[in-house]
Amino acid sequence: MFGEKFKRKYALTDQGIQNIKKGTFWTVVVNLVVMMGMSILYLMMSDFMAVLVDGSSLSHTMLIITLLVVFVFLSFITHLQQYKATYGLVYNEVKATRLSLAERLRKLPLGYFGKRDLADLTETIMGDVNRMEHVWSHVLGYLYGAYISTAIIAVFLFIYDWRLAAACLWGVPVAFALLFGSRKLTVQASKRTKSYAIRVSDGIQETLENIREIRATNQEERYLEELYQKIDDHERVMIQGELGTGLFVNAASVIMRLGVATTMLVGTHLILSGSIDFMLLFLFLMVITRIYAPFDQSLALIAEMFVSQISANRMNKIYETSLAGGIENFEPQGHDIVFEHVRFAYDQNEVLHDISFTAKEGEVTALVGPSGSGKSTCARLAARLWDISKGTIKVGGVDISTVDPEILLSDYSMVFQDVVLFDDTVMENIRLGKRGATDEEVLAAAKAANCDEFVDVLSQGYNTFIGENGAKLSGGERQRISIARALLKDASIILLDEATASLDVENETRVQEALSRLLENKTVLVIAHRMRTVQSADKIVVLENGRVKEQGTPAQLYAEKGLYHHMVELQNESSHWQLDNE
Numbered sequence: 001m002f003g004e005k006f007k008r009k010y011a012l013t014d015q016g017i018q019n020i021k022k023g024t025f026w027t028v029v030v031n032l033v034v035m036m037g038m039s040i041l042y043l044m045m046s047d048f049m050a051v052l053v054d055g056s057s058l059s060h061t062m063l064i065i066t067l068l069v070v071f072v073f074l075s076f077i078t079h080l081q082q083y084k085a086t087y088g089l090v091y092n093e094v095k096a097t098r099l100s101l102a103e104r105l106r107k108l109p110l111g112y113f114g115k116r117d118l119a120d121l122t123e124t125i126m127g128d129v130n131r132m133e134h135v136w137s138h139v140l141g142y143l144y145g146a147y148i149s150t151a152i153i154a155v156f157l158f159i160y161d162w163r164l165a166a167a168c169l170w171g172v173p174v175a176f177a178l179l180f181g182s183r184k185l186t187v188q189a190s191k192r193t194k195s196y197a198i199r200v201s202d203g204i205q206e207t208l209e210n211i212r213e214i215r216a217t218n219q220e221e222r223y224l225e226e227l228y229q230k231i232d233d234h235e236r237v238m239i240q241g242e243l244g245t246g247l248f249v250n251a252a253s254v255i256m257r258l259g260v261a262t263t264m265l266v267g268t269h270l271i272l273s274g275s276i277d278f279m280l281l282f283l284f285l286m287v288i289t290r291i292y293a294p295f296d297q298s299l300a301l302i303a304e305m306f307v308s309q310i311s312a313n314r315m316n317k318i319y320e321t322s323l324a325g326g327i328e329n330f331e332p333q334g335h336d337i338v339f340e341h342v343r344f345a346y347d348q349n350e351v352l353h354d355i356s357f358t359a360k361e362g363e364v365t366a367l368v369g370p371s372g373s374g375k376s377t378c379a380r381l382a383a384r385l386w387d388i389s390k391g392t393i394k395v396g397g398v399d400i401s402t403v404d405p406e407i408l409l410s411d412y413s414m415v416f417q418d419v420v421l422f423d424d425t426v427m428e429n430i431r432l433g434k435r436g437a438t439d440e441e442v443l444a445a446a447k448a449a450n451c452d453e454f455v456d457v458l459s460q461g462y463n464t465f466i467g468e469n470g471a472k473l474s475g476g477e478r479q480r481i482s483i484a485r486a487l488l489k490d491a492s493i494i495l496l497d498e499a500t501a502s503l504d505v506e507n508e509t510r511v512q513e514a515l516s517r518l519l520e521n522k523t524v525l526v527i528a529h530r531m532r533t534v535q536s537a538d539k540i541v542v543l544e545n546g547r548v549k550e551q552g553t554p555a556q557l558y559a560e561k562g563l564y565h566h567m568v569e570l571q572n573e574s575s576h577w578q579l580d581n582e
């Protein structure tokens, strides 16, 4: 019952399965103990009836009192155990699941994040796990426990009197048949609600992310209108879905309770025909008041169990996406980066075709080419941020697709256009470059990257919080923090993507000095749009439409009068034009 299929179906961990088993066990025990209470009541009633009918004295007083004490004790213990096994343990399961999802996401290749939007992933870690938590704690143990205890009680009832047992229990399978029959509709309604909920989260996220542009272009009203429309749509489909589900759940509950009426009818008939005595009907009526109770709680949430399938599938998708794994003992011979016939596609769209070049250790290799030619993609592939479709990329003779990405990245420093900063102090943002770096090391790197100048005027210097993604800093300041990080890390391979784009001329010169110290004896792959930045490179690889068009030293390429020459000339012209207009 609780095998691999069950585990996958409800996205449980191994520990989670054990918890559900425990919850089911204690639910069965609780339900049987409740039935024990019914039996004591029956015994008491039999005694009273004997007194009333025969005038005899109470014969089981001591036994009843003893049983009542045992019942109260057992009831307390078993309910406590049931609570611990269903609610208590599940909170640990929620924590373990969120952590394992987050850990899995951490190890997934970056390409995965390009395919799924962030609101959707957040919804899985928060919303889907929440929904599963309800199912794990409120439904599974209770429902499976109710199935088993009802089956056990049913056997006894059928042994006592099969006619009354059938009259009492027929509603249970019919109610469940109705619910399971409506499963498809419930799941469809929930899928619809979920997709509308994600549209709302997307809308909110997009509005918040683009608030500056929205205000600058006076589009607030239009954006808000669209957002309100999405919220209204979500509310509408949610109400429709809940109405439909509620209808089936209530109908099932009513059908189950019709068992009380049929038991009375059949029981009265049997008493009148002399087949049974009143006390047997009384026993069945007492049992019936309790037999539906275990289903009640799970029935209200059974729709949630059906739709939990969607959440479980979304969680399983994350678990089942293959990781970018690899060996952990990365021991390259030097740090030459060699691209051999590399092909790469984002989804199905191939953007790099048969790329081959070498970026030598101790040299600066510049990737140049028109916008969209594939420079950034090449740099990212060199660090295995994505896996390539064909060919090989080697670092020091080792195929990087065989190396664990985390281990590989410890040999890289990256300064990309899109600097990622955290809502922490300047000091801690730089320290990210090297775990455990001392304050002195951080300050030295910061100084070399020209951070001192702007940090000195911040209210708390290096201990100033810089806001979400460095919102309180200018583009140039953000880049200098990123350069300081790279300086601190001092890795063997440096990837620079327009590293100095947002710096003013004076700053740029000083950062270039710092960079040239950093770049000494390293393998450097630099992407720069400005020809001036790359003219001092040792080697230039010119890309066009995802292919290598030319490669060689700046002087060689300039002399060849090809694309590189053309780009240098174009930039010279535009800078003359700028100077003329100043």
Ligand SMILES: Nc1ncnc2c1ncn2[C@@H]1O[C@H](COP(=O)(O)OP(=O)(O)OP(=O)(O)O)[C@@H](O)[C@H]1O
Pocket: 114, 346, 351, 369, 370, 371, 372, 373, 374, 375, 376, 377, 378
């Ligand atoms: N995450 C992505 N998903 C899909 N396509 C992408 C993605 N990133 C880039 N591309 C596409 O891949 C091609 C190469 O892009 P890339 O960013 O590598 O070019 P680039 O030469 O660095 O451009 P630029 O100089 O404008 O930054 C382009 O056609 C671009 O549209």
